[in-house]
Amino acid sequence: MVKLKLFNNIYKDKKVLITGHTGFKGSWLTLWLILLGADVVGFSNKKKTTPSLFKVLNLKKKIKSYTGDISNINEITRIVKISQPEIIFHLAAQALVKKSYSSPIETFETNSLGSLNILIASEKSKKLKAIVMITSDKVYKNIEIKRGYKETDILMGNDPYSASKSCAELIINMYLKSYKKQNVNISITRAGNVIGGGDWSQDRILPDLFKQWSKSKTLKIRNPNSTRPWQFILEPIGAYLYLGSLLLKNKKKVYFQSFNIGPKKYENKKVIEVIKHVKKNLSNLKYSFLKDKSKKEAKLLKLNCQKIYKFTKWKPVYSFKESVESTTFWYKNFYNNETNNFDYSINQIKNYVETARKRKIKWIK
Numbered sequence: 082m083v084k085l086k087l088f089n090n091i092y093k094d095k096k097v098l099i100t101g102h103t104g105f106k107g108s109w110l111t112l113w114l115i116l117l118g119a120d121v122v123g124f125s126n127k128k129k130t131t132p133s134l135f136k137v138l139n140l141k142k143k144i145k146s147y148t149g150d151i152s153n154i155n156e157i158t159r160i161v162k163i164s165q166p167e168i169i170f171h172l173a174a175q176a177l178v179k180k181s182y183s184s185p186i187e188t189f190e191t192n193s194l195g196s197l198n199i200l201i202a203s204e205k206s207k208k209l210k211a212i213v214m215i216t217s218d219k220v221y222k223n224i225e226i227k228r229g230y231k232e233t234d235i236l237m238g239n240d241p242y243s244a245s246k247s248c249a250e251l252i253i254n255m256y257l258k259s260y261k262k263q264n265v266n267i268s269i270t271r272a273g274n275v276i277g278g279g280d281w282s283q284d285r286i287l288p289d290l291f292k293q294w295s296k297s298k299t300l301k302i303r304n305p306n307s308t309r310p311w312q313f314i315l316e317p318i319g320a321y322l323y324l325g326s327l328l329l330k331n332k333k334k335v336y337f338q339s340f341n342i343g344p345k346k347y348e349n350k351k352v353i354e355v356i357k358h359v360k361k362n363l364s365n366l367k368y369s370f371l372k373d374k375s376k377k378e379a380k381l382l383k384l385n386c387q388k389i390y391k392f393t394k395w396k397p398v399y400s401f402k403e404s405v406e407s408t409t410f411w412y413k414n415f416y417n418n419e420t421n422n423f424d425y426s427i428n429q430i431k432n433y434v435e436t437a438r439k440r441k442i443k444w445i446k
């Protein structure tokens with residue numbers, strides 16, 4: 082496999098710990114880091130979706146993969162001690178809003194206590210220089226405002242998932258103020274809704290859509306007019322890697338900062354717009370609307386991402402159209418058994434990087 086040179090090759094041979102490496106985002110992050118020549122260690126619990134991107138890409142063979150519970154301090158401490166990472170990406174979470182209503186304790190234990198545990202456990206790596214903490218755009222108090230939420234807005238999620246992530250942010254802030262070690266740099270990222278190949282989580286609109294399409298069934302849509310800051314999976318993953326590289330290089334302006342990560346100019350789209358775009362490349366796609374609309378999800382969520390653009394020059398690469406197309410083509414390739422999924426996914430990363438370079442996007446060098 083031809084390796085990619087990016088971020089001044091900072092990840093080459095670097096020991097990287099990813100929590101939540103078997104999930105949707107974690108698998109793409111693992112894949113990209115493999116391409117950069119990193120020495121990846123992963124820590125996740127046993128639960129996987131069916132199918133699972135981690136299994137589809139056969140990533141277990143390419144990294145050191147550990148199973149454990151992030152809410153158990155001893156389990157995560159043991160892995161940090163034996164792996165001695167230089168950088169940690171903390172993604173492990175109970176990431177589903179709907180499930181959080183039926184499992185609030187598991188959600189808080191994983192998302193809030195888990196964040197405290199990774200920070201405390203991180204002290205056992207003598208080589209550690211940086212941590213990228215992944216929370217969510219749902220940390221904000223959602224008051225259905227028209228302007229995008231800024232990093233300085235109030236943190237107060239209403240549902241158990243969102244509240245557990247707001248709580249994680251309070252914990253991170255407390256840790257930085259009370260225990261933070263001099264030589265470890267930490268940033269917090271709050272990304273918007275992500276679309277991309279290989280997500281099979283329940284009750285997420287595009288995974289549900291492609292699952293139904295693969296069985297020639299009709300998708301029933303709950304809230305067609307909900308708007309979200311959709312972005313392609315490689316946008317936040319690229320942002321995590323870029324921020325990580327800045328932390329490793331001791332760039333002071335990103336230390337102890339939180340950053341929204343989302344599309345340009347509050348480019349929000351309605352659920353129905355996303356689906357209509359998918360249909361352009363999947364003509365046999367079928368959907369209908371449900372009458373009993375869910376009241377449990379915020380209808381309007383806009384993100385103001387000026388801070389990360391200003392502080393780091395990071396910005397998204399793909400347009401909305403390119404993001405939906407890349408996602409659709411990934412699932413088409415998977416369900417039609419076209420080309421090998423590992424090679425196809427690697428090519429998606431390479432195409433994304435090439436497009437960024439052609440567009441002279443500065444953070445991808």
Ligand SMILES: NC(=O)c1ccc[n+]([C@@H]2O[C@H](COP(=O)([O-])OP(=O)(O)OC[C@H]3O[C@@H](n4cnc5c(N)ncnc54)[C@H](O)[C@@H]3O)[C@@H](O)[C@H]2O)c1
Nearest residue numbers: 101103104105106125126150151172173174176217274275
């Ligand atoms: N997907 C999105 O649209 C989105 C948007 C904003 C933020 N996020 C955040 O990004 C991160 C990754 O999201 P995702 O979509 O890949 O989620 P995912 O559900 O696909 O993956 C979650 C990962 O966490 C692991 N995990 C769950 N509970 C655990 C526990 N108790 N101990 C150890 N590992 C555990 C799972 O095994 C899996 O590897 C999460 O922190 C999520 O909140 C996701």
